[in-house]
Amino acid sequence: MCSMRKVGAFAVLMLAAALQSGAAEAHDWESVYRARLKWWSLAPVAKPPVPKVKEPSRARNEVDLFILAAQQAKGLKPVAQADKRALARRLSFALTGLPISIELSDRFLADGSPRAFETLLQSLMQSPHFGEHWARHWMDVVHYSDTHGYEWDAPAKNAWMYRDYLVRAFNADIPFRQLVLEQVAGDLIAPRVDAASGLNESLIGLMALRMGERRHGDNGDAEGVTQEAMADIVDTLGKSFLGTTLACAQCHDHKLDAVGQRDFYALTGVMMSTRWNVRTVDTTDPNLATIEEMRRIKLAIASETAKRWLGTKKDIAEKIRAIQPETNATTTFPESLVGFWKKSVASPVTPEAFALERARRVAENKANLKLLADFTREDGARGWQWDGAGMRHGLVRDGEMVIAADGNNTLSQILPAGRWSHVFSQRLSGAVRSPLFDANASQTFSVELAAGRFAARSFIVDQAFHSERMQFMNQLMPRWQTLTAGSFATLEGGVDRVPRRVYLELVTKSLNNYFPPRTGYGGLNEAEVADERSWLGLSRIVQHPAGKPPLDELARFAPLAVTAPGKAEWADRLADILHAAIERWSRSECDAEDVRLINEAIEAKLLPNDLPANSELARHVASYRDAEKKLQPDRTIGAASDWNEGRDERVGIRGSYTQLGATVPRGTATFLGGAATRAQPLSSGRLELAQSIIDPKNPLTARVFVNRVWLHLFGEGLVRTPDDFGHLGEAPSHPELIDHLAARFVEENWSLKKLVATLVTSATWRQGSIPTAGALKVDPENRLWHHMPLRRLEAEAIRDSMLSVSGRLDAKLYGAPTDPYRAATDASKRLLSGPLDGNGRRSLYTKMTLMDPPRFLALFNQPIPKLATGRRDVTHVPDQALAILNDPFVIAMARHWSERLAKDGATSAEDRAARMLESALARPASPEETARLVKLVSQSAALRGAKTQTLLDCQPAWQDVAHAIFNLKEFIHVP
């Protein structure tokens, strides 16, 4: 990416651009652009004819014909095919990232049929570990990590579900075309549902673009927070799918490729018009039966409670009388049962005063309040949206009880009509999100809500991921809360800026992008982070002038204005009102005023709310709580949504965030067709963008993908710059072969597995790994594939091999990540340490924290997940040797292996040593090698004072052997 805030001009590149584009005038972008379209990777994919070669019998399939033709042009020949053992090991690592099992290898060796290799291929391709291995390849490209780095390393919301999505997708061989659609616009297409889990896979795909470093705060705090994130998204999008460095055009037209600066802002417009929300991804409701059961129990609880309350009318009056009334006259007008009682002695409210006050309040509300959203009805909150399983079951009428989740109370509260996430459980999620506000005009409104357990509200400014405007809400009883939106252009001075995009979000923990927030935020402690409970709900939202919030109209106290005969005593009169409300509630005829009255009474402890031991009520509540435990919380992940509120962006002059040029219609890049007509005119255009990426007329997507697969299988791409197919990337070594593969890939319905099968069954892939001196002279870089290069295992495969060979591997798929083992932790950034052996899980399941990625894996070139990395480095540094020699994980694996040997039934040291080597390297040990190992174990045993006859029982000596085998170069290299 270019330097973000400054002039991104590069002297060298200017020169190169001038030379390569035929010295076109820089200001004549149109003609420069047209010239640049004549570039190999932008030309249509034409399925080229398969070349004729000498000795066609050397070829196993069409891939080989292209390779042979190029070799023969240079007088080269491929080396002989690799032997079966080497091939089996190579294939297992290439397809699954794990060493081949002895059983599979033996079966292959015993299989004399000409299709033996294909049989082995099929078993490895059907292994669920295939999906894990290929998921990891793609995770490099989208720079997967479980956190967002920067200052506080905030979590990438349930990113691991996306990792699991990839595993399922590659195992099921979902067409890559579909995966593109899902990862760019999964919210805008028909959901693809995983039958086993009921997950909406399409929505999960959207996590792809969210990966990377994200700041906390928003543009209102520091201009550029979101622009930076969007630039990262555009960069990833361009490199991953298109092999194009789109983000190079942030500050100026691309120096060499057919990407104008306007393209960058067209794409940014799409991304800025997208809400990066957390969403529920369940397509089925696993809780329906349980909720029915809970409804039934609740009816019983309600009837018990009604009985109990209706029988306590006298007690109520007594309890009211026990409250100390005020002895001095006060002028505040009472708004509660207790308030009226307290005033009843010194300054009782007269019927006249009450009527006057009520009329004033009604009139003021009528004048001031404008209903913005009514959540008491299914269709009353136009423009607002809710999400979450709790909310789905949460539309209630006045008087719905909420049973206390624990403790010795029956109820938490009675709800007024509205939508509430916790009607059945605080573990079900809820979100309410507003339409965009006018960010320039300050706007005051009030929400009638209740919420608790770190449900949060925040104004999301300019699609911020981690808004520090977030406030936790803690309000047990529903009340009006007044909020102000707008005026987020806080910087003073003459800087140019576009209007902010601002909306309100009310969310429970699991639908909150910024939960858990940085440690300590808002008084949150880590135990509360782990607690999955959280709840919120609301009835109505009204807009009003500042300082004119909704007034309590006191309707519930209206009977007080009519003095009933014989009821001079205030406590009795108040008890009557309450009793009448309870009666209506018991008949399901109550209104919001009754609800408020009853809640006031519960709060003031005027009504019994305890659970008498051994009572019917206690039994009902216990069984209700038991049922609640059966509920499955909905699954959520950071995704995206499109609210048809799209808006075009302005060009940032030289990449500036505050000096803005012309407005650019949002849409895909010009070389992919430019801004298209949108099916939904006000939508972000993300769907059309995704479609332009998979458009058959776009030659890049298939070319870039087949090259990635080639690179993973062969160790180097046909284009060696897999993320850049532009002028600054490398030219393809075999342009016709890329096109052949790209065309075939599309014909075969974008199938990864078919592509992999085509490539690994070629004679080219099955060659030996030792080049001839002559071939090296002609083609030292092996660009013509005259041999298969020897490769070092990838970081994950090194660690996984140790787990596998030692017998510690837990082959389980999926799940939340495990913290890596850390020598030094930092709890304030949640950089915690996990078990040394990672519970035996494959490296794929190690938590990738952006701030401090797993060190053992990073040492072996697992890329730092900040930028798209289609091609990993393979370095050789002494730290790697130190790690295998001394790292406690390696030692632990050696110990684990040696401890298992006690039961291996070995008859001699030779026997055991040979079998160990074979299980590690998938080939038999030579007598010489066995002798070396036996020498080592004898030396070690002698140093430890063990006697020769007990050699087989000397576990530490065998641990040394295991450790030495891990240190073999052959262990981490694949010929």
Add this chain to the structure above:
Amino acid sequence: MSRNAASHDTTPCPGCAAPALSRRDFLARAHMGFGALALAGLSQQWALAAKPNRPPHFAPRAKRVIFLFMDGGVSHVDSFDPKPALDKQHGQPAKWRPDTLSQAISANRKWLKSPWPFRQHGQSGLWVSELFPNLARVADELCVVRSMVGEVPLHGAQSLLLHTGRAAAAAPSIGSWISYGLGTENEQLPGYVVLNNDWIPNGGFQNFASSFLPATHQAAMVRAKGTPVDNIHPADSMAVQQAKLDFLRSQDSAFARSQGNSAVIESAIANYQTAAHMQSLVPRLCDIAGESVDTLEMYGLKRANDFDTSYALQCLRARRLIEAGVRFVEITCPNTHGNNSPWDQHGQLKLRHAENARITDQPIAALITDLKTRGLLDETLILWAGEMGRTPHSAGDDGRDHHVSGYTIWMAGGGIRGGMTYGNTDEMGMSATEQPLDIHDIHATILHQLGVDHERLTFRFGGRDMRLTDVHGKVIRALLA
């Protein structure tokens, strides 16, 4: 697992003499011995994956750099940039010219005078506040730049900018660039070492990473407490490890032969030699048992507080590493109280700035003095810098916020002119008004002193010839001796 550091081993510093070798033929293949200072460009083990190292572009004034990272942002108006006007207007509502680098003016912000009086020191009369009494004693060595301007008042961005020249993108650290550009003087050691104090600064590990440069040039992290370097202590006794290395040598060479003497395998084998050396060399370098009592006292290693001694230890180790030929040594500050970052005093300015100063002041002054005594200061450039300064105004009465429109750093040694100040901020310490510099200028100047033209130190990545200074930076000749 063995955890025995070579603490009982009194062999002198490898920069001075070769230790006695006890390992047999395997180690005997390690040509040149530990102490040999290989010239730049000969670092075979450490640079196997790298492009060949380059000789300097022109005659260098300095050979190496020590970077004292004042993480979180030291208040310039409380340290090296005295503002009498702040004293006068203390408590008055603060107003300033709005700009995108500064926060919004709001009614509750008031000018806040420094709690630490300033005095002039040394022959040069350099202004230093009472926050740094020991640095004041070496004032004549310091070249104070008061006119630094950053890009955005946030820690992560500024920290990355300071380290990599980029506020956002993943670019290599300056230490990696220098290691890449010049190579290490000692092939058994990395070119870039971070002496860490158990705290990863904002911006994360990226601050120290090689990014697109070969991984060889990434910082090696040396911890203050516990095991200084990951995996450096042998897991086995010498004899057992030797048996394993013997086995590996015969088995691995057979494998290399079977693979047509593959260069990849040969280099992997060579790494085991280097690794075996490092196991004794690195702990010895980190071990200060052989240092005199006077030295320990001078650096403040005898102080009571854990943070104090850790930082002092790292300063002393920095000198030892420099002597042994490491190109770029960075020392981070300890984070004493779970703050965002050590010097980030939005509140508790008096308490925590004083605490940070107490931890760092004496060891840094000792390092300068020690290097000078040993004749090493001339060829060692010291950079003292945080990623930002702090606001001269405050919403409270004991804290300052992020400030990048004008702040202070200093350099010493390495052919930099001591006892001078450069640039200025306005009378309130808000904006750099005279000779504003950005961090690319400092980077360019440091490279210049190392004999490197910042415009010619490039690496092709993503189709561009990338530079530490991006498209910016100028050598500031007024700072040179």
